[in-house]
Amino acid sequence: MAAINRGARRPKGPRPVAFVRCGGGSPAHEGGTVCGQGCIGCGVCVEACKFQAIAINERGVAFVERDRCRGCTACMRKCPKGIIEMVDPSRPxxxxxxxxxxxxxxxxxxxxxxxxxxxxxxxxxxxxLRLVNRHASIDYGACVACGMCATKCPRGAISDAFGLFADK
Known part of the structure; x- marks a missing residue:
């Protein structure tokens, strides 16, 4: 029988949650062209999540319900496109x-x-924010979560987790 380490503590800070780096603007689920780098709506991540925290949304891409996600990384490990990452939930x-x-x-x-x-x-x-490899990249150490980038983005590529800044 394995010994229980009673002195072990959970790491401080919020538990990371899964985030899918695709907004679903590619009409792949309707038979249209695909960007090749985004979610293909295959559902592998949905099947991998034992907490039912991830589903395919109306745009045909995976979307995580942050309140249900336990940060187990199962969806991230199974995603064939590698576009699911674990993020600090306090960085919206x-x-x-x-x-x-x-x-x-x-x-x-x-x-x-x-x-x-x-x-x-x-x-x-x-x-x-910086442009890295033709793509917006956020320095979360500097980000104050004001949402200015999300409101100004003409394409809706930047959003917030709480829905305060509407999608385009």
């Missing part, structure tokens, strides 16, 4: 896009893709 602003194609291709294949326009970078009062 996220880039909901994994596409790093050139802007013209991104526009053609997805209505919610990041097109590297830089508006989010210019609008961030905390200087927490």
């Amino acid at each position: 602003i996220r880039v909901r896009c994994a596409n790093t194609s050139v802007p013209k291709v991104s526009r053609e294949k997805c209505t919610l893709s990041c097109i590297a326009c830089g508006i989010c970078v210019r609008s961030c009062p905390a200087d927490a």
